[in-house]
Amino acid sequence: MKIYVPLDAAAKALGSDDVAAAIVSEAGRRGVTVDIVRNGSRGMVWLEPLVEVETLTGRVAFGPFEIADVAGLFGDLSLHAKALGQTENLPWMKGQTRLTFARVGVIDPLSLTDYATHGGLVGLRRALNMTGQDVVAELVASGLRGRGGAGFPTGIKWKTVAEAKADRKYIVCNADEGDSATFADRMLMEGDPFTLIEGMAIAGLAVGATKGFVYIRSEYPHAVAVMSRAIVLARAEGILGGSVLRSGRAFDMEVRVGAGAYVCGEETSLLNSLEGKRGVVRAKPPLPALEGFLGKPTVVNNVISLATVPVILERGAAFYQDFGLGRSRGTIPLQIAGNVKFGGLYECAFGLSLGEIVDKIGGGTLSGRPVKAVQVGGPLGAYFPRTLFDTPFGYEEFAGKDGLIGHAGLTVFDDSADMLRQARFAMEFCAIESCGKCTPCRIGAVRGVETVDRIARGDAAAIPLLTDLCNTMKAGSLCALGGFTPYPVMSALIHFPDDFRAKEAAE
Amino acid sequence: MTDDISAQVTEILALHQGREGALLPILHDIQAAFGMVPQEVLPQIAKALNISKAEVHGVVTFYHDFRDRRAGAHVVKLCRAEACQAVGADRVAAHAQNVLGIDWHGTTPDGRLTLEPVFCLGLCACGPAALVDGRVVGRVDEARFDALIAGVRA
Numbered sequence: 204m205k206i207y208v209p210l211d212a213a214a215k216a217l218g219s220d221d222v223a224a225a226i227v228s229e230a231g232r233r234g235v236t237v238d239i240v241r242n243g244s245r246g247m248v249w250l251e252p253l254v255e256v257e258t259l260t261g262r263v264a265f266g267p268f269e270i271a272d273v274a275g276l277f278g279d280l281s282l283h284a285k286a287l288g289q290t291e292n293l294p295w296m297k298g299q300t301r302l303t304f305a306r307v308g309v310i311d312p313l314s315l316t317d318y319a320t321h322g323g324l325v326g327l328r329r330a331l332n333m334t335g336q337d338v339v340a341e342l343v344a345s346g347l348r349g350r351g352g353a354g355f356p357t358g359i360k361w362k363t364v365a366e367a368k369a370d371r372k373y374i375v376c377n378a379d380e381g382d383s384a385t386f387a388d389r390m391l392m393e394g395d396p397f398t399l400i401e402g403m404a405i406a407g408l409a410v411g412a413t414k415g416f417v418y419i420r421s422e423y424p425h426a427v428a429v430m431s432r433a434i435v436l437a438r439a440e441g442i443l444g445g446s447v448l449r450s451g452r453a454f455d456m457e458v459r460v461g462a463g464a465y466v467c468g469e470e471t472s473l474l475n476s477l478e479g480k481r482g483v484v485r486a487k488p489p490l491p492a493l494e495g496f497l498g499k500p501t502v503v504n505n506v507i508s509l510a511t512v513p514v515i516l517e518r519g520a521a522f523y524q525d526f527g528l529g530r531s532r533g534t535i536p537l538q539i540a541g542n543v544k545f546g547g548l549y550e551c552a553f554g555l556s557l558g559e560i561v562d563k564i565g566g567g568t569l570s571g572r573p574v575k576a577v578q579v580g581g582p583l584g585a586y587f588p589r590t591l592f593d594t595p596f597g598y599e600e601f602a603g604k605d606g607l608i609g610h611a612g613l614t615v616f617d618d619s620a621d622m623l624r625q626a627r628f629a630m631e632f633c634a635i636e637s638c639g640k641c642t643p644c645r646i647g648a649v650r651g652v653e654t655v656d657r658i659a660r661g662d663a664a665a666i667p668l669l670t671d672l673c674n675t676m677k678a679g680s681l682c683a684l685g686g687f688t689p690y691p692v693m694s695a696l697i698h699f700p701d702d703f704r705a706k707e708a709a710e
Numbered sequence: 711m712t713d714d715i716s717a718q719v720t721e722i723l724a725l726h727q728g729r730e731g732a733l734l735p736i737l738h739d740i741q742a743a744f745g746m747v748p749q750e751v752l753p754q755i756a757k758a759l760n761i762s763k764a765e766v767h768g769v770v771t772f773y774h775d776f777r778d779r780r781a782g783a784h785v786v787k788l789c790r791a792e793a794c795q796a797v798g799a800d801r802v803a804a805h806a807q808n809v810l811g812i813d814w815h816g817t818t819p820d821g822r823l824t825l826e827p828v829f830c831l832g833l834c835a836c837g838p839a840a841l842v843d844g845r846v847v848g849r850v851d852e853a854r855f856d857a858l859i860a861g862v863r864a
Contacts, residue, residue: 216833216848248835383791386832421738421775422831424844462734462773465829479733479759481772497730539835541796546835569797578792582829612834614793628795632829638772 204230204237206276207255207262209308211244211393212425213386217267219252225273226254233277243394245308246548247295255290256280264290295549298564300526302534303511304387304550307394312429315440318397324442326516330405331450338409339365342512344520346532350387351377351468351505352580352609352683354531354598357512360502363492365410367500372412374403375477375496375503378419378426379461379468382581384540384612388506390548392419392426395510396433397442400456402509404447405516406502407454415456416496417506418473421463431458465636469682470503472638483638484682505610507536528554531597539565541578541614558592561615572617576699578625580609582632583687585694586622605697606690622699627655629691633684644685647676651692658703666703669696718743719751723758733759733769737776745780782817782824784862787841788850790827793834798851802838803827805852809859822863 208214208223223239230237245253250266256276265272265285275283287293301307310317318324330338343358364372376399380388392399403415419427434456437443443455464482466472471485474496495501511533515523524532531553537560539546544566561567561577568574576586585606587594594604601608616625630651637644651672657665673689680686696703722739726732736755740747747770756763770776788803810818810825817824833839836848842858850858 212831212846213833213836213848216839216846217836251836380832381830383830384793384834385830386834389832422828422841425846426832459731459734460738461775462738463775463828464773476734477731479731479769480765481768483772540793541834541837543835582792612793614796614834616796620796625792625795628792636829 204235205240205257206237207240207242207257209244209252210241210312210425210429211251211390212423213248213390214244214251214253215425217251218269221270222252222254222268222273225270226276229273229277235277240311242310243307243312244390244548245290245296246304246390247293247545248547249545250287260289262290263288264293295545295547295564299550300534300552301550302514302523302526303398303507304391304395304536304548305514306398307390310395312394312396313432313436315397315436315442318395322517323397323513324401324448326513327401327405327442327448329516330408331448331452335365335409335411338405338516341516341520342409344524345515346520346524346527346530347508347511347515348531348598349505350507350511350535350610352382352607354608357504357508360492360504361406361410363490364412364500364502367493369500371414371497371499372410373496373499373501374406374410374412374415374456375474375501376403376415376417376506376509377468377470377473377503378417378423378430378506379473380423380506380610381420381465381468382583382610382612384578384614385538385581385610386540386612387536387538387548387610389423389426391506391510392417392423392430396430397437398510398513399430399506400433400437400442402512403456404443404454405512406504406509408447408452410500410502412502413453413455415454416459416477417456418459418461418467418477420461420467427458427460434458464638465632466638466682466684469684472682473503474501481638483640484684486681507610526552528552528595528597529599531599535596535608535611537564537596538610538612539615540612542568542570542617543615544569553595553597555596556592557587557594557596558589560596560613561592565613565615568615568617570617570619572619574615575618575620576616576622576625576695578614578616578691579612580607580690581612582629583607583683583690584609584612585690586616586625586698587694588698590698605694607687622695622702623655623659626692626695627652627659629688629695630655633688637684641679641681641685643676643679644681644688647672647680647685648688651676651688655692663704666696715744715748715751716754719754723755733766734773737770741776746777749778783822784843785824785826786858786862787826787828787831789829789831789833789837789839791830791834793830794837794839797837799838802850802852802855806855809856823859
């Protein structure tokens with residue numbers, strides 16, 4: 204009897220380890236042999252721990268699973284109290300286009316046999332038979348843009364690195380996923396680490412880099428463990444090392460662990476951290492593509508960008524770029540979080556409206572109260588009111604509404620949220636996490652907290668001051684931390700003016 | 711610095727010899743060994759990496775993770791980020807501080823427990839989230855927090 208119990212951190216946080224242990228012990232008591240596979244998460248976090256049993260007709264899901272539900276697994280499965288039917292037929296699964304996350308939740312994350320059976324390594328093998336130039340051209344044609352949030356075309360970045368002349372080049376994977384509401388990087392590294400390895404190896408071959416780093420935040424101990432183990436396994440199988448898949452071409456990589464600094468998700472700050480320095484932002488130019496890690500040409504890409512490379516190489520640029528809208532091509536793993544009924548990861552083509560995502564897929568709030576605001580793109584993203592729910596999910600579309608999609612995380616708030624408090628938090632967070640290099644961010648954020656407090660005390664004269672301060676931070680900061688903190692602050696102020704007046708009236 | 715500490719640091723430094731950008735991995739290992747990054751080990755690290763003591767100090771103090779004193783026997787980290795706020799993290803945090811009688815980064819007088827804020831554990835669809843001695847916990851309300859505390863204090 205083959206039973207899947209996720210090892211994903213969200214599943215663990217909801218008790219999957221205890222469930223797995225209980226299944227083993229119950230099976231032992233009954234003398235039944237069970238093969239427990241610790242898979243990644245299917246992304247339906249409200250159903251976690253989601254246990255699956257392999258049957259003749261496919262995998263059948265049960266959840267949210269509790270210890271008390273274990274005994275039922277050994278009887279008639281169709282009568283099980285938590286039976287949900289076939290996993291693939293659940294509405295959440297059927298509505299998706301899983302390209303980057305095709306294997307996550309399906310395979311044993313650390314089984315290379317599983318990986319290869321489900322299409323793994325096809326992209327890398329194809330890349331090995333192409334010139335670096337052709338691989339880069341394929342990436343450019345796919346329309347893939349940086350999934351970390353900046354949306355820069357991945358292929359163009361690779362082209363710059365490929366054309367740079369240097370004795371050494373590097374591939375750096377930014378896995379410092381610090382934005383609240385985002386967990387796609389974590390889920391991918393925990394659920395299908397070989398995809399990231401394959402994507403990085405392809406990147407290395409394409410641009411002529413032989414060394415890669417995955418910089419993972421220390422808040423992700425499980426991702427660090429799975430990723431590190433996967434690298435050891437990939438090296439043992441000759442996917443990494445002196446001769447990638449016996450091609451005679453070298454690429455190897457290692458995991459590096461951050462140390463709790465949000466700003467290190469910014470690429471130049473990350474590079475400094477990787478070099479063993481303070482995670483202070485560097486001025487650009489020079490671009491990291493020309494002078495990156497240790498001053499050498501470096502590709503810095505987000506986990507999802509790199510993990511999407513294998514499927515593009517496997518199925519071709521035309522296939523990938525056929526999905527999406529406008530200049531946002533392909534699919535995007537939406538991460539629906541916060542006060543939401545059905546929270547989790549949902550990969551689909553760009554173009555769904557914000558309303559469809561929040562109300563239809565997410566099912567509205569968990570509390571049952573009306574949705575007041577949705578913060579899109581993490582702590583540096585704007586708060587969207589219901590009146591903007593017709594905004595289609597795409598880079599330009601969100602920018603056009605003074606927002607950003609960022610790493611595609613969405614935090615839903617119900618009507619009990621106080622938007623002045625959220626604006627204050629944005630400034631407070633920026634003050635705590637500022638690297639200190641540029642003045643608008645370092646001092647602006649502190650002044651921002653004070654100014655919001657003045658507004659809270661009923662000082663309406665502080666409102667234009669806050670607007671002015673936000674303009675200064677936006678225009679004058681070196682990186683997105685100081686430069687984008689105005690997004691949540693100003694969107695809260697503009698779309699929810701009542702919250703900035705209410706306290707005044709109460710005085 | 712005792713010879714014992716120095717010998718341990720030498721051992722850690724040897725593990726990372728020749729590694730590109732070795733300082734963060736070294737500091738993580740130092741903290742794992744001593745539960746903190748003791749001031750007295752900085753010169754030895756600086757010498758090994760051929761950088762100044764001030765540079766090492768600058769790095770140690772930049773990152774939230776590195777401690778200058780040991781934490782309590784158990785460390786509870788509560789997420790303070792937006793997705794957890796949306797489901798009551800502020801309320802749970804206030805409860806935690808109240809029950810333990812300490813502020814963020816504080817340790818209970820008996821030295822048993824340290825309370826720390828964390829900005830996102832990637833458990834944003836099952837918040838409020840916590841990390842208790844490295845173990846992830848989701849949907850932490852006041853009652854679950856009390857149970858967690860009872861668990862680690864037992």
